Every structure is written in structure tokens, then in C-alpha cells.
Amino acid sequence: MPSAVRHITVNCAEPYEPYALAEFWSAVTGCPVHPEDERGDDEVGLLPLVEGGPMMLFIRVPDAKGEARNRVHVDIQPDTTRDEEYQRLLGLGATLVSDERKPDGRGWIVLADPVGNEFCVERSQAEKDEWDREHPDEN
Known part of the structure; x- marks a missing residue:
């Protein structure tokens, strides 16, 4: 049985907060921020526009993005x-x-x-x- 993509996860390092990054991507995509998520949360998701579609998930991480291109x-x-x-x-x-x-x-x-x-x-x-x-x- 094949696997489904459940989340597209985006790392977020200080000083930027996951909720603020989710708001940016919400404005980009039109996907609403999950109603249970709040400012200060370590994980914030965007609801997919299509039922069953993958969520974008923004997670607080301790280290900044390196100089390498995203994989x-x-x-x-x-x-x-x-x-x-x-x-x-x-x-x-x-x-x-x-x-x-x-x-x-x-x-x-x-x-x-x-x-x-x-x-x-x-x-x-x-x-x-x-x-x-x-x-x-x-x-």
C-alpha cells in the first residue's frame, strides 16, 4: 500500500516564530491557520484547501538554515x-x-x-x- 504525504514541514528558527511564518504562508496559499494553533506554539499547521490534502506544518527548531540550497x-x-x-x-x-x-x-x-x-x-x-x-x- 502506498504512503500519503501528510505534512510539508518547514523549519523555523528564532527569532522568527512558527505562527508568524504560518501567517505568511497562509497569505501566500489561502490555506487557513489551524484553529487550534496559537502564537507561541512550537508547531503550527495550515489546513489544506482540498480535503485529505497535505498540511503545511511549521516547527520551531534551535538552529538557523544553513547556506546550502533547500533539499x-x-x-x-x-x-x-x-x-x-x-x-x-x-x-x-x-x-x-x-x-x-x-x-x-x-x-x-x-x-x-x-x-x-x-x-x-x-x-x-x-x-x-x-x-x-x-x-x-x-x-
């Missing part, structure tokens, strides 16, 4: 354009790590959340569909 990260696909979402996320407190957008519109943007966990912003499905229509021989 696991989240890729998000906005319902607006990639560039609009990029600006929104910067406003929420994300920082730019690298810009991997290509001149033809493909690619992604690597951001970091307030504690340095990296994640990528991809093109929206509408942007991908438009590119596919305009470039049928390159699919």
Missing part, C-alpha cells in the same frame, strides 16, 4: 500572472533569491520566505496555455 521546496502556481504574484509576495515579506525567467516567458522566480526557506513561483496555467498556443511546435 525540498514548494513550487507555487498563481491564478494571476507570475509577475503579479511575485510583486504580491515581495509585499508579504518574501525576498528574491534568483530570477530564472527566460526571455521567451518561460522559467520561474526563486524567492525565500521570511526565515530563508526557498520556494519557486511558476507561470500561471493561463500563461502556460497562451505560450503553448503561440508555440505549438515547441511543446
Whole structure:
């Protein structure tokens, strides 16, 4: 029998608090903070938007993120354009790590959340569909 992904766990070191990081990711994803979780908790979860989907879980850890690239990260696909979402996320407190957008519109943007966990912003499905229509021989 296969295993299901139950949590996507994000480490959170002082001085940033798990609840504050969960609020950031709640604003990014639209997933609400678990109603039983409170400021000061060592573990804070986000309820999945889809029943049975994995929860994002934010856990207090004693050590800061090292300089190495994350081994696991989240890729998000906005319902607006990639560039609009990029600006929104910067406003929420994300920082730019690298810009991997290509001149033809493909690619992604690597951001970091307030504690340095990296994640990528991809093109929206509408942007991908438009590119596919305009470039049928390159699919």
C-alpha cells in the first residue's frame, strides 16, 4: 500500500516564530491557520484547501538554515500572472533569491520566505496555455 504525504514541514528558527511564518504562508496559499494553533506554539499547521490534502506544518527548531540550497521546496502556481504574484509576495515579506525567467516567458522566480526557506513561483496555467498556443511546435 502506498504512503500519503501528510505534512510539508518547514523549519523555523528564532527569532522568527512558527505562527508568524504560518501567517505568511497562509497569505501566500489561502490555506487557513489551524484553529487550534496559537502564537507561541512550537508547531503550527495550515489546513489544506482540498480535503485529505497535505498540511503545511511549521516547527520551531534551535538552529538557523544553513547556506546550502533547500533539499525540498514548494513550487507555487498563481491564478494571476507570475509577475503579479511575485510583486504580491515581495509585499508579504518574501525576498528574491534568483530570477530564472527566460526571455521567451518561460522559467520561474526563486524567492525565500521570511526565515530563508526557498520556494519557486511558476507561470500561471493561463500563461502556460497562451505560450503553448503561440508555440505549438515547441511543446
